[in-house]
Amino acid sequence: MSNFEDNQYLTFKIGEETFGIGLLNVKEILEYTHVTTVPMMPSFIPGVINLRGNVVPVLDVSDKFFKKKHSPDKRTCIVIVEVPESVNGARMDIGLIVESVYEVLSIPSAEIEPPPTFGSRIRVDFLSGMARQSSGFILLLNLIRLLTVEELTALEETRDEATHLTSSNAV
Template sequence: MSAADIIETVQYLTFKLDEEVFALDVAKVREILEYTGITKVPQTPDFMRGVINLRGSVVPVIDLRLKFGMSATERTVNTCIIVVEVELEDETLILGVLADSVQEVIEMEPEQIEAAPHIGTHLNTDFIKGMGKHDNRFIMILDSDKIFTDEELYTVQDVG
């Protein structure tokens, strides 16, 4: 899905990683949790911080800052875990995504969203649905189903 595929008003949950604002479609967000103890799992990718117990279910927790080439998320009073649904073939995986802070839920009209920038041929920006404009700032709208490769999701699925 790209910015051109967005034809109706959509609600997005905005959150910060470092100083950048990102957004996820609220339809993919299950809940937001306070940062809790994460159990590290050996021999997993660096961006996979570990797992949490969510009402009896094992949920893998991903550090998007590491996935996006930033420094690791530091725990603060605002650090939280956004629980999202990710599609892998015909299955829905539940993942926790670390965020420095959750901002707000906003509505964006299709005309507020531009196509993701094409930054060279070596960088994959398929996971960016578009660049939203809200309150005179850009918000990177993420496609939760495209942030991770199938191989990465299989690794995470095996842990969960």
């Protein structure tokens, strides 16, 4: 059972590229919604959303990888993923703004190659591998390396502050 699930990937579009995330890390897919701006965050972190009472930081993947902000449209989604290891060792939910979600694919391990050492338009340390498909490659994201330790620390502090503010306002 785990072998089958481990090879399942949610695929989505960012810019001209198709990306994939291990399905076990995906918690849910939301229609794009208003993101509350948080001061002093990097440009690729436009803010946070309230997800059933939980503050979830949101990352604009297009801005992070290509330095090009994505203008949301009707196909834009926020994919809620669980980052396996954050700064304090706990898991952390992050929303990824993606242009459109494609499908869930089963990709056999034999079809996954290591990331290239050159020639990619994004930093290869963000990738866990590349899956060859008839239409080209699917770039498989490494969620642990998507953000630096400093960025994760800033996100956790922002989430904690926003959680504190919303809970103290509720009183």
